Amino acid sequence: MGRAHEVRKVAMAKTAAAKSKLYAKYGKEIYMAAKAGIPDPESNVSLKKIIEKAKKDQVSADVISRAIEKAKGGSDEAYIAARYEGFGPGNSQLIVEALTDNVNRTIAEVRTIFNKNGGKLGSVLHMFENKAVFTFQGLTEDEVYEILLEGDCDISDLEVDEEFVTITADAQQYNQIRTTLLDQKPELDLEVDAVMWLPLAETTLEGHDLELFDRMMAQFDELDDVQEVFHNVTRD
Template sequence: MGRAFEVRKASMAKTNAKKAKIYGKYGKEIYLAAKNGEPDPELNITLKRIIEKARKDQVPNDIIKRAVDKAKSGVAEDYQAVQYEGFGPGSCTVIVECLTDNVNRSVSEVRNCFTKTDSKLGVSGSVSFMYNHNAVVSFSGLNEEETLEALLMADVDVEEIEEEDGMVTVYGTPHDLYNIKTVIEETKEGIEFEMDEITWIPQNYVELEGEDRERFDKMMNMLDEVDDVTNVYHNVKSV
Protein backbone atom coordinates (compact mmCIF):
# COMPACT_ATOMS: atom_id res chain seq x y z
CA MET A 1 0.00 0.00 0.00
CA GLY A 2 1.14 3.55 -0.68
CA ARG A 3 1.40 6.65 1.44
CA ALA A 4 -2.18 7.66 0.70
CA PHE A 5 -3.46 4.44 2.26
CA GLU A 6 -1.41 4.94 5.43
CA VAL A 7 -2.60 8.54 5.80
CA ARG A 8 -6.28 7.66 5.30
CA LYS A 9 -5.99 4.67 7.63
CA ALA A 10 -4.57 6.87 10.37
CA SER A 11 -7.34 9.42 9.83
CA MET A 12 -10.08 6.80 10.01
CA ALA A 13 -8.58 5.32 13.15
CA LYS A 14 -8.92 8.66 14.89
CA THR A 15 -12.69 8.61 14.39
CA ASN A 16 -12.91 5.54 16.61
CA ALA A 17 -12.12 7.58 19.71
CA LYS A 18 -14.72 7.98 22.43
CA LYS A 19 -17.67 10.17 21.45
CA ALA A 20 -17.39 12.34 24.56
CA LYS A 21 -13.80 13.22 23.70
CA ILE A 22 -14.68 13.96 20.08
CA TYR A 23 -17.50 16.25 21.20
CA GLY A 24 -15.21 18.02 23.66
CA LYS A 25 -12.51 18.48 21.08
CA TYR A 26 -14.83 20.02 18.52
CA GLY A 27 -16.51 22.16 21.16
CA LYS A 28 -13.15 23.77 21.98
CA GLU A 29 -12.12 24.16 18.34
CA ILE A 30 -15.45 25.67 17.27
CA TYR A 31 -15.43 28.06 20.24
CA LEU A 32 -11.89 29.24 19.44
CA ALA A 33 -12.57 29.68 15.72
CA ALA A 34 -15.74 31.66 16.45
CA LYS A 35 -14.04 33.71 19.17
CA ASN A 36 -11.01 34.61 17.04
CA GLY A 37 -13.05 35.55 13.97
CA GLU A 38 -16.63 36.13 12.91
CA PRO A 39 -19.06 33.73 14.70
CA ASP A 40 -20.76 33.17 11.33
CA PRO A 41 -19.41 30.19 9.32
CA GLU A 42 -20.31 31.92 6.06
CA LEU A 43 -17.94 34.75 6.98
CA ASN A 44 -15.31 32.64 8.75
CA ILE A 45 -13.69 29.95 6.60
CA THR A 46 -11.88 28.36 9.53
CA LEU A 47 -15.11 28.06 11.51
CA LYS A 48 -16.93 26.66 8.48
CA ARG A 49 -14.26 24.01 7.94
CA ILE A 50 -14.34 22.88 11.57
CA ILE A 51 -18.15 22.70 11.64
CA GLU A 52 -18.12 20.63 8.43
CA LYS A 53 -15.65 18.20 10.00
CA ALA A 54 -17.66 18.07 13.22
CA ARG A 55 -20.81 17.13 11.33
CA LYS A 56 -18.86 14.51 9.40
CA ASP A 57 -17.80 13.03 12.75
CA GLN A 58 -21.49 13.05 13.79
CA VAL A 59 -21.20 15.78 16.41
CA PRO A 60 -24.77 16.84 17.37
CA ASN A 61 -25.95 20.24 16.17
CA ASP A 62 -26.73 21.42 19.71
CA ILE A 63 -23.06 20.98 20.71
CA ILE A 64 -21.97 22.99 17.67
CA LYS A 65 -24.54 25.68 18.42
CA ARG A 66 -23.57 25.92 22.10
CA ALA A 67 -19.91 26.43 21.19
CA VAL A 68 -20.74 29.22 18.72
CA ASP A 69 -23.20 30.84 21.14
CA LYS A 70 -20.57 30.76 23.89
CA ALA A 71 -18.21 32.74 21.66
CA LYS A 72 -20.99 35.18 20.74
CA SER A 73 -21.84 35.76 24.40
CA GLY A 74 -18.33 36.89 25.21
CA VAL A 75 -17.64 34.11 27.70
CA ALA A 76 -13.87 34.05 28.15
CA GLU A 77 -12.18 30.66 28.04
CA ASP A 78 -8.46 30.80 27.39
CA TYR A 79 -7.56 27.73 25.32
CA GLN A 80 -4.06 27.41 23.91
CA ALA A 81 -2.83 25.11 21.16
CA VAL A 82 0.35 23.32 22.19
CA GLN A 83 2.37 20.56 20.53
CA TYR A 84 4.63 17.94 22.04
CA GLU A 85 7.12 15.73 20.23
CA GLY A 86 8.96 12.64 21.31
CA PHE A 87 10.33 9.18 20.71
CA GLY A 88 8.22 6.11 21.40
CA PRO A 89 8.92 2.37 21.62
CA GLY A 90 11.23 0.96 18.98
CA SER A 91 12.49 4.47 18.13
CA CYS A 92 9.19 5.44 16.53
CA THR A 93 8.34 9.14 16.53
CA VAL A 94 5.21 10.78 17.92
CA ILE A 95 3.63 14.24 17.64
CA VAL A 96 0.88 15.13 20.12
CA GLU A 97 -1.38 18.15 19.61
CA CYS A 98 -3.31 19.55 22.56
CA LEU A 99 -5.87 22.29 23.11
CA THR A 100 -5.72 23.29 26.75
CA ASP A 101 -6.51 25.90 29.37
CA ASN A 102 -3.66 24.63 31.56
CA VAL A 103 -0.33 23.97 29.86
CA ASN A 104 1.30 22.60 33.02
CA ARG A 105 -1.44 19.97 33.32
CA SER A 106 -1.14 19.02 29.66
CA VAL A 107 2.61 18.55 29.60
CA SER A 108 2.48 16.55 32.83
CA GLU A 109 -0.19 14.18 31.51
CA VAL A 110 1.46 13.77 28.10
CA ARG A 111 4.88 13.18 29.67
CA ASN A 112 3.33 10.50 31.89
CA CYS A 113 2.12 8.64 28.77
CA PHE A 114 5.68 8.62 27.43
CA THR A 115 7.32 7.72 30.73
CA LYS A 116 4.97 4.81 31.48
CA THR A 117 5.79 3.23 28.10
CA ASP A 118 9.59 3.59 28.27
CA SER A 119 9.45 6.48 25.82
CA LYS A 120 10.98 9.94 25.88
CA LEU A 121 9.41 13.34 25.42
CA GLY A 122 11.64 15.56 23.28
CA VAL A 123 12.04 19.27 22.72
CA SER A 124 10.15 21.29 20.14
CA GLY A 125 11.40 20.43 16.64
CA SER A 126 13.08 17.18 17.65
CA VAL A 127 10.58 15.12 15.64
CA SER A 128 8.52 17.41 13.42
CA PHE A 129 11.40 17.97 10.97
CA MET A 130 10.93 14.31 9.96
CA TYR A 131 7.31 14.99 8.96
CA ASN A 132 5.58 17.01 6.25
CA HIS A 133 2.83 19.39 7.40
CA ASN A 134 0.16 19.11 4.73
CA ALA A 135 -3.43 19.67 3.83
CA VAL A 136 -4.71 16.27 2.67
CA VAL A 137 -7.92 15.80 0.70
CA SER A 138 -9.10 12.31 -0.38
CA PHE A 139 -12.17 11.57 -2.49
CA SER A 140 -13.59 9.46 -5.30
CA GLY A 141 -15.50 10.55 -8.38
CA LEU A 142 -12.65 12.16 -10.32
CA ASN A 143 -9.42 10.63 -11.58
CA GLU A 144 -5.93 12.02 -11.09
CA GLU A 145 -5.80 13.78 -14.47
CA GLU A 146 -9.19 15.45 -14.03
CA THR A 147 -8.23 16.58 -10.54
CA LEU A 148 -4.92 18.06 -11.64
CA GLU A 149 -6.55 19.90 -14.54
CA ALA A 150 -9.24 21.39 -12.29
CA LEU A 151 -6.71 22.59 -9.73
CA LEU A 152 -4.43 24.07 -12.39
CA MET A 153 -7.34 25.90 -14.00
CA ALA A 154 -8.23 27.38 -10.60
CA ASP A 155 -4.58 28.34 -10.00
CA VAL A 156 -4.36 26.23 -6.82
CA ASP A 157 -0.88 24.85 -6.24
CA VAL A 158 -0.57 21.31 -4.89
CA GLU A 159 2.50 19.34 -3.87
CA GLU A 160 1.38 15.90 -5.02
CA ILE A 161 -1.61 13.92 -6.28
CA GLU A 162 -1.96 10.14 -5.83
CA GLU A 163 -4.59 7.75 -7.13
CA GLU A 164 -5.09 4.38 -5.48
CA ASP A 165 -8.02 1.95 -5.78
CA GLY A 166 -10.24 4.66 -7.28
CA MET A 167 -9.43 7.12 -4.49
CA VAL A 168 -7.61 10.35 -5.32
CA THR A 169 -5.53 12.04 -2.60
CA VAL A 170 -4.29 15.61 -2.97
CA TYR A 171 -1.46 17.02 -0.83
CA GLY A 172 -1.07 20.77 -0.49
CA THR A 173 0.04 23.46 1.93
CA PRO A 174 -2.07 23.83 5.10
CA HIS A 175 -3.54 27.19 4.06
CA ASP A 176 -4.82 25.70 0.77
CA LEU A 177 -7.10 23.07 2.34
CA TYR A 178 -10.32 24.99 1.78
CA ASN A 179 -9.26 26.07 -1.74
CA ILE A 180 -8.61 22.46 -2.77
CA LYS A 181 -11.98 21.32 -1.40
CA THR A 182 -13.82 24.15 -3.11
CA VAL A 183 -12.29 23.37 -6.52
CA ILE A 184 -13.20 19.68 -6.25
CA GLU A 185 -16.76 20.45 -5.15
CA GLU A 186 -17.21 22.90 -8.04
CA THR A 187 -15.77 20.45 -10.57
CA LYS A 188 -18.27 17.69 -9.87
CA GLU A 189 -21.45 17.68 -7.80
CA GLY A 190 -21.98 15.11 -5.08
CA ILE A 191 -18.32 14.53 -4.29
CA GLU A 192 -17.90 12.98 -0.83
CA PHE A 193 -14.61 13.44 0.96
CA GLU A 194 -13.09 10.55 2.86
CA MET A 195 -10.48 12.86 4.35
CA ASP A 196 -10.04 16.62 4.43
CA GLU A 197 -7.72 17.88 7.11
CA ILE A 198 -4.37 19.39 7.98
CA THR A 199 -2.06 16.68 9.23
CA TRP A 200 1.52 15.66 9.93
CA ILE A 201 2.76 13.00 7.51
CA PRO A 202 5.90 11.03 8.38
CA GLN A 203 8.59 10.92 5.72
CA ASN A 204 9.39 7.34 6.71
CA TYR A 205 7.41 4.60 8.48
CA VAL A 206 8.60 1.92 10.89
CA GLU A 207 7.15 -1.47 11.82
CA LEU A 208 6.84 -2.52 15.46
CA GLU A 209 6.53 -6.04 16.80
CA GLY A 210 6.39 -7.82 20.15
CA GLU A 211 6.93 -5.73 23.27
CA ASP A 212 7.58 -2.57 21.26
CA ARG A 213 4.17 -2.90 19.63
CA GLU A 214 2.51 -3.56 22.99
CA ARG A 215 4.11 -0.48 24.55
CA PHE A 216 3.17 1.61 21.54
CA ASP A 217 -0.47 0.50 21.72
CA LYS A 218 -0.45 1.26 25.45
CA MET A 219 0.88 4.75 24.75
CA MET A 220 -1.82 5.42 22.15
CA ASN A 221 -4.53 4.25 24.57
CA MET A 222 -3.13 6.42 27.37
CA LEU A 223 -2.96 9.51 25.14
CA ASP A 224 -6.54 8.85 24.04
CA GLU A 225 -7.58 9.16 27.70
CA VAL A 226 -6.02 12.63 28.08
CA ASP A 227 -8.79 15.18 27.62
CA ASP A 228 -6.47 17.93 26.36
CA VAL A 229 -5.10 15.79 23.52
CA THR A 230 -6.79 16.53 20.20
CA ASN A 231 -4.60 14.68 17.69
CA VAL A 232 -1.76 12.17 17.76
CA TYR A 233 0.51 11.53 14.77
CA HIS A 234 3.18 8.85 14.48
CA ASN A 235 5.28 6.95 11.96
CA VAL A 236 4.24 3.40 12.93
CA LYS A 237 3.04 1.41 9.97
CA SER A 238 -0.54 0.16 10.26
CA VAL A 239 -0.95 -3.51 11.10
Protein backbone atom coordinates (compact mmCIF):
# COMPACT_ATOMS: atom_id res chain seq x y z
CA MET A 1 0.00 0.00 0.00
CA GLY A 2 3.01 2.30 -0.04
CA ARG A 3 5.05 4.28 2.42
CA ALA A 4 2.12 6.50 3.45
CA HIS A 5 0.24 3.46 4.78
CA GLU A 6 3.26 2.34 6.79
CA VAL A 7 3.78 5.84 8.23
CA ARG A 8 0.16 5.96 9.41
CA LYS A 9 0.49 2.56 11.05
CA VAL A 10 3.53 3.81 12.97
CA ALA A 11 1.59 6.86 14.16
CA MET A 12 -1.39 4.78 15.27
CA ALA A 13 0.86 2.36 17.15
CA LYS A 14 2.41 5.28 19.02
CA THR A 15 -0.98 6.55 20.21
CA ALA A 16 -1.80 3.05 21.47
CA ALA A 17 1.17 3.07 23.85
CA ALA A 18 0.64 3.01 27.61
CA LYS A 19 -0.45 6.36 29.03
CA SER A 20 2.33 6.43 31.61
CA LYS A 21 5.00 6.14 28.90
CA LEU A 22 3.27 8.71 26.73
CA TYR A 23 3.00 11.14 29.64
CA ALA A 24 6.66 10.64 30.55
CA LYS A 25 7.73 11.25 26.95
CA TYR A 26 5.83 14.51 26.58
CA GLY A 27 6.63 15.62 30.12
CA LYS A 28 10.35 15.57 29.30
CA GLU A 29 9.92 17.28 25.92
CA ILE A 30 7.70 20.03 27.33
CA TYR A 31 10.04 20.60 30.27
CA MET A 32 13.10 20.87 28.02
CA ALA A 33 11.37 23.23 25.56
CA ALA A 34 10.09 25.44 28.39
CA LYS A 35 13.48 25.49 30.11
CA ALA A 36 15.34 26.28 26.88
CA GLY A 37 13.26 29.39 26.22
CA ILE A 38 10.37 31.35 27.67
CA PRO A 39 7.99 28.99 29.54
CA ASP A 40 5.00 30.44 27.71
CA PRO A 41 3.68 28.66 24.57
CA GLU A 42 2.50 31.95 23.07
CA SER A 43 6.08 33.23 23.08
CA ASN A 44 7.92 29.94 22.60
CA VAL A 45 7.20 28.35 19.20
CA SER A 46 8.93 25.05 20.03
CA LEU A 47 6.99 24.70 23.25
CA LYS A 48 3.71 25.50 21.50
CA LYS A 49 4.28 22.80 18.88
CA ILE A 50 5.08 20.14 21.47
CA ILE A 51 1.99 21.06 23.52
CA GLU A 52 -0.18 20.83 20.39
CA LYS A 53 1.16 17.33 19.70
CA ALA A 54 0.69 16.31 23.34
CA LYS A 55 -2.95 17.43 23.32
CA LYS A 56 -3.53 15.52 20.10
CA ASP A 57 -2.18 12.38 21.77
CA GLN A 58 -4.63 13.05 24.63
CA VAL A 59 -2.01 14.01 27.21
CA SER A 60 -3.82 15.61 30.13
CA ALA A 61 -3.64 19.35 30.81
CA ASP A 62 -2.30 18.53 34.28
CA VAL A 63 0.76 16.75 32.85
CA ILE A 64 1.43 19.68 30.53
CA SER A 65 1.07 22.33 33.23
CA ARG A 66 3.24 20.39 35.70
CA ALA A 67 6.08 20.18 33.19
CA ILE A 68 5.89 23.92 32.49
CA GLU A 69 5.71 24.80 36.19
CA LYS A 70 8.72 22.57 36.83
CA ALA A 71 10.69 24.57 34.27
CA LYS A 72 9.50 27.86 35.77
CA GLY A 73 10.56 26.68 39.22
CA GLY A 74 14.19 26.67 38.20
CA SER A 75 14.71 22.92 38.42
CA ASP A 76 18.29 21.98 37.53
CA GLU A 77 17.16 18.67 36.06
CA ALA A 78 18.58 18.25 32.57
CA TYR A 79 18.04 15.71 29.83
CA ILE A 80 20.48 14.86 27.06
CA ALA A 81 19.32 13.74 23.63
CA ALA A 82 20.94 10.43 22.71
CA ARG A 83 20.66 8.25 19.62
CA TYR A 84 21.52 4.55 19.45
CA GLU A 85 21.70 2.46 16.29
CA GLY A 86 21.69 -1.27 15.93
CA PHE A 87 20.80 -4.51 14.21
CA GLY A 88 17.85 -6.56 15.41
CA PRO A 89 16.63 -10.07 14.59
CA GLY A 90 16.81 -11.14 10.95
CA ASN A 91 17.56 -8.20 8.70
CA SER A 92 15.99 -5.61 10.98
CA GLN A 93 17.69 -2.28 11.63
CA LEU A 94 16.70 0.14 14.38
CA ILE A 95 17.32 3.72 15.47
CA VAL A 96 16.50 4.42 19.11
CA GLU A 97 16.16 8.04 20.21
CA ALA A 98 16.18 8.92 23.89
CA LEU A 99 16.10 11.80 26.35
CA THR A 100 18.08 10.84 29.42
CA ASP A 101 19.54 12.28 32.60
CA ASN A 102 22.02 9.38 32.81
CA VAL A 103 23.68 8.37 29.54
CA ASN A 104 25.56 5.45 31.08
CA ARG A 105 22.35 3.93 32.42
CA THR A 106 20.47 4.38 29.17
CA ILE A 107 23.10 2.92 26.85
CA ALA A 108 23.47 -0.08 29.16
CA GLU A 109 19.71 -0.69 29.09
CA VAL A 110 19.49 -0.25 25.33
CA ARG A 111 22.47 -2.55 24.72
CA THR A 112 20.92 -5.22 26.95
CA ILE A 113 17.66 -5.16 24.97
CA PHE A 114 19.55 -5.56 21.68
CA ASN A 115 21.71 -8.38 23.01
CA LYS A 116 18.86 -10.34 24.62
CA ASN A 117 16.83 -10.32 21.40
CA GLY A 118 19.40 -11.50 18.88
CA GLY A 119 20.72 -8.07 18.00
CA LYS A 120 23.65 -5.75 18.65
CA LEU A 121 24.55 -2.07 18.58
CA GLY A 122 26.02 -0.94 15.27
CA SER A 123 25.89 1.76 12.61
CA VAL A 124 22.71 1.75 10.50
CA LEU A 125 21.96 5.47 10.16
CA HIS A 126 23.17 5.45 6.56
CA MET A 127 20.31 3.08 5.74
CA PHE A 128 17.68 5.67 6.75
CA GLU A 129 16.60 9.11 5.58
CA ASN A 130 15.74 11.91 8.00
CA LYS A 131 12.41 13.19 6.70
CA ALA A 132 9.60 15.58 7.61
CA VAL A 133 6.29 13.74 7.23
CA PHE A 134 2.75 15.13 7.24
CA THR A 135 -0.43 13.11 6.73
CA PHE A 136 -3.96 14.55 6.64
CA GLN A 137 -7.35 14.39 4.97
CA GLY A 138 -9.64 16.99 3.41
CA LEU A 139 -7.57 18.33 0.51
CA THR A 140 -7.07 17.11 -3.02
CA GLU A 141 -3.66 16.48 -4.51
CA ASP A 142 -3.95 19.59 -6.69
CA GLU A 143 -4.95 21.76 -3.72
CA VAL A 144 -1.93 20.59 -1.74
CA TYR A 145 0.46 21.24 -4.62
CA GLU A 146 -0.96 24.76 -5.01
CA ILE A 147 -0.55 25.54 -1.31
CA LEU A 148 3.02 24.21 -1.23
CA LEU A 149 3.94 26.10 -4.40
CA GLU A 150 2.68 29.38 -2.92
CA GLY A 151 4.71 28.72 0.22
CA ASP A 152 7.86 27.93 -1.80
CA CYS A 153 8.08 24.51 -0.14
CA ASP A 154 10.44 21.86 -1.48
CA ILE A 155 9.09 18.31 -1.05
CA SER A 156 10.41 14.85 -1.90
CA ASP A 157 7.10 13.09 -2.45
CA LEU A 158 3.34 13.56 -2.26
CA GLU A 159 1.19 10.43 -2.05
CA VAL A 160 -2.60 10.08 -2.00
CA ASP A 161 -3.83 6.86 -0.43
CA GLU A 162 -7.34 6.05 0.85
CA GLU A 163 -8.30 9.74 1.04
CA PHE A 164 -5.14 10.55 2.99
CA VAL A 165 -2.48 12.88 1.64
CA THR A 166 1.09 12.22 2.78
CA ILE A 167 3.88 14.74 2.21
CA THR A 168 7.49 13.69 2.59
CA ALA A 169 10.33 16.22 2.55
CA ASP A 170 13.83 16.75 3.88
CA ALA A 171 13.82 17.31 7.64
CA GLN A 172 15.03 20.91 7.15
CA GLN A 173 11.74 21.70 5.40
CA TYR A 174 9.61 20.73 8.42
CA ASN A 175 8.92 24.21 9.81
CA GLN A 176 8.29 25.81 6.42
CA ILE A 177 5.83 23.14 5.27
CA ARG A 178 4.00 23.00 8.59
CA THR A 179 3.65 26.79 8.76
CA THR A 180 2.50 26.99 5.13
CA LEU A 181 -0.17 24.30 5.55
CA LEU A 182 -1.60 25.70 8.77
CA ASP A 183 -1.47 29.33 7.63
CA GLN A 184 -3.48 28.42 4.53
CA LYS A 185 -5.70 25.82 6.20
CA PRO A 186 -5.89 26.48 9.99
CA GLU A 187 -8.56 23.80 10.38
CA LEU A 188 -6.33 21.08 8.92
CA ASP A 189 -5.99 18.07 11.24
CA LEU A 190 -2.45 16.71 10.85
CA GLU A 191 -2.69 13.03 11.70
CA VAL A 192 1.08 12.66 11.26
CA ASP A 193 3.22 15.72 11.97
CA ALA A 194 6.79 14.71 12.66
CA VAL A 195 10.42 14.44 11.69
CA MET A 196 11.31 10.76 11.50
CA TRP A 197 13.86 8.30 10.20
CA LEU A 198 12.48 6.39 7.20
CA PRO A 199 14.27 3.27 5.93
CA LEU A 200 15.77 3.20 2.46
CA ALA A 201 14.77 -0.47 2.20
CA GLU A 202 12.25 -2.46 4.24
CA THR A 203 12.34 -6.05 5.43
CA THR A 204 9.74 -8.62 6.50
CA LEU A 205 10.34 -10.93 9.46
CA GLU A 206 8.78 -14.32 10.15
CA GLY A 207 8.68 -16.93 12.88
CA HIS A 208 11.19 -16.65 15.70
CA ASP A 209 12.77 -13.48 14.27
CA LEU A 210 9.40 -11.73 14.34
CA GLU A 211 8.76 -12.88 17.91
CA LEU A 212 12.14 -11.53 19.01
CA PHE A 213 11.54 -8.24 17.21
CA ASP A 214 8.13 -7.76 18.82
CA ARG A 215 9.61 -8.52 22.23
CA MET A 216 12.42 -6.03 21.59
CA MET A 217 9.95 -3.29 20.64
CA ALA A 218 7.85 -4.01 23.76
CA GLN A 219 10.94 -3.72 25.95
CA PHE A 220 11.96 -0.42 24.38
CA ASP A 221 8.43 0.82 24.98
CA GLU A 222 8.88 0.12 28.70
CA LEU A 223 11.99 2.31 28.99
CA ASP A 224 11.05 5.82 30.07
CA ASP A 225 14.24 7.25 28.52
CA VAL A 226 13.29 6.03 25.04
CA GLN A 227 11.29 8.59 23.08
CA GLU A 228 11.07 7.01 19.62
CA VAL A 229 12.13 3.82 17.87
CA PHE A 230 12.40 3.79 14.07
CA HIS A 231 12.98 0.58 12.11
CA ASN A 232 12.85 -1.00 8.67
CA VAL A 233 10.38 -3.82 9.47
CA THR A 234 7.14 -3.86 7.50
CA ARG A 235 4.08 -6.00 8.13
CA ASP A 236 1.51 -7.36 5.72
